[in-house]
Amino acid sequence: MAYELYDWPTIQGRGEFVRLALEEADADYVDVAREAGRPAMMRILEDPDRPRPPFACPFLKDGDLMVGQTAAILLQLGPKLGLVGVDPADRLWTHQIQLTIADMVAEAHDTHHPVALSLTYEKQTPEAARRAGDFCRNRIPEFLAWFEHLLGRAGGSHLVSGQLSYADLSLFQLVDGLLYAFPKTMGGVLGASRQVARLHDAVRQRPRIATYLASPRRLPFNEQGIFRRYPEFEA
């Protein structure tokens, strides 16, 4: 049975981390809100009878199981898609990296929404400028140095035990989003994070990922998503 992925239909969103794993594994999946419309997703999120509703999208339906939270979805999918090692310590470590990627994704999001999710960016631009400035000066270098360290200690080409995992795909997506949103900062930081830059290139060139990225299924980054390019952030 096909996996059903639910996420906002007009942006990459956090669902993109799941989509990349499904695409790399050539898994059969339906991108429900893109194909059937947003109401098909909202009916589930707002169903008062559902005993285990996700708090927010993305969420995945895998047969009878419904799971929300991007990192939990990948924890569930990883073994089934062959995108995580079999050793329990490797699985936990892969998940720990994923959770740290999720933390950085949340911080990248909050550069344009430092005050309130419920307000547009235009209603919080002065706060956003301060937060984005700190993110570029401090947080991007701190997080990227950690990923660079992990790659160095793991031999360079993959984050965990020399084999491709969903964490590698997610680090690709994180770097790709940051390159879109903060090109000047990332140009500098990636110069000091050569192994992260190489991993980003290598994932982009994997055959199924390259096919996916060239397909209409890969939505372009835009200023409604998590990673937004506002030139004033790096002015």
Add this chain to the structure above:
Amino acid sequence: MAYELYDWPTIQGRGEFVRLALEEADADYVDVAREAGRPAMMRILEDPDRPRPPFACPFLKDGDLMVGQTAAILLQLGPKLGLVGVDPADRLWTHQIQLTIADMVAEAHDTHHPVALSLTYEKQTPEAARRAGDFCRNRIPEFLAWFEHLLGRAGGSHLVSGQLSYADLSLFQLVDGLLYAFPKTMGGVLGASRQVARLHDAVRQRPRIATYLASPRRLPFNEQGIFRRYPEFEA
């Protein structure tokens, strides 16, 4: 062998979610940075030779395994401490709840640090006032309504399958922190979230938790931690 927990020594921190699980299970553990000082923790965080360093504290040493990220620590500890069901779907659901608790904890933290971790609260007070206002008006009600829904669908006394899990202990800690930081808002919201309020009371009265809370091991909330009481937030 005793578990070793590492976290900032002068605040409850995210380590408190782990501490509550260890205390409820009467597990043998050492609170390393509190007992041996912060340098004992920093040596690990800053060790350039460590292949799998956590990005930040808290982290836990369990024999040869070191694991960071609060939710991942509890994912690892839950089965060993008897604080999660044996059914894989229950385990994943408990983890999904924990990740949503973690999201709310991060938002609670950012009420006083909406611009930059690297700056003190005093350097970001106008932004903090706006973010805290939105958090009280919108986010506390949204998250609490979700927890209330889960408890209602699960029969009221526990979040997952009618038995105590680490997610119940974590929801207690979250509510306890919010009651400290936002007493006026929480007074109102808990009136409409009776089952959440009852769970908070019930966990507080569990014998080992009550003993722990009355001990010197339970640090008081303070204005260096995640949950901070700034009267201007609810003025």
